[in-house]
Amino acid sequence: MKIGFCGKGGTGKTTTTTLLATYLAKNGNVLAIDSDTNENLAYALGFDKSEIESMERIRKFNDEIFAYTKTQVDWKTRQVAPVSDANYYEFIDGEMDEFLKSVSISKDNISVAHLGNVEKDNKGITGMCSAYTLMRIFLNHLKVGTYNDYLLVDLLAGDEPLARSMIINLDEMLLVVEPTEKNLSVAKDIIQSLNKLEFENFHILINKSFKIEDKEYVSEYLGIDISRIFRVEFSTEVLQLDNNCELTFDKLPKSIKVEIEELFKSIKENSNHSEELFIKRAKKIDERLYPDSNSKQTEKHHI
């Protein structure tokens, strides 16, 4: 199962990814991918600083990614095209597992890998477009591999990952929100983008909540059925554990544990994975972006 975590910056995407990763790791192998510009998932998961710093960023391996995914990019037009006439939507095979293993660090059934964004040397003087293009290609070719049962993707803040079609290959999206007007207006935009992509499998997690009524408020504000909305209270324990990079599911207060369990149960019941679904979403994007192209041409543009 492939789950993405999205929402406004600071809402709790990385915290929630960590909680779900440590929960799922009790019964299987988890690969968590940090695709946020502010990479900090590995820290949240409690890996050692030296280990994290020595880790290779996936972005460094552009050529390998293009080879695995059978794509090439015209960087001028940023058009993505298949290298050969092979089925453009073909998913990468087992080779990718080995690659992911080589760029990730692991402990206790959890591996983490960083997509990597701007190289440190170029910070402040370069754009993000090439990083986003690579991210899109990479994420849209990922599948649950032979050594991980769950794939969790900590996404960029806001609706950037949706606008850039980075999420269409995921089975489920968890939209993390705070129960404030400012935060929910971003969530509303994200839901609109999900609807446009015909991405129906998403849940809402209200994080840092102070009152039970937040569920009704969020449900009404976003127009989402309350059965898909879960709620984690503001907790100084969570904050402290996270600050110390010691956050795991097992250390959570009981009430939060129960909510995370319920949330995952619902995700599991509703999750819908098929390559056909991915292709349907991809074609939908093509139709919107290139309404006048014939199908052969349109297949060249996205992913």
Ligand SMILES: Nc1ncnc2c1ncn2[C@@H]1O[C@H](COP(=O)(O)OP(=O)(O)O)[C@@H](O)[C@H]1O
């Ligand atoms: N339920 C919670 N209660 C208290 N603090 C929280 C909770 N969830 C997250 N936080 C804190 O909020 C801050 C932002 O969380 P983070 O997961 O880094 O957000 P994001 O990844 O969305 O930018 C962190 O300091 C984290 O410890």
Ligand SMILES: [Mg+2]
């Ligand atoms: Mg984060």
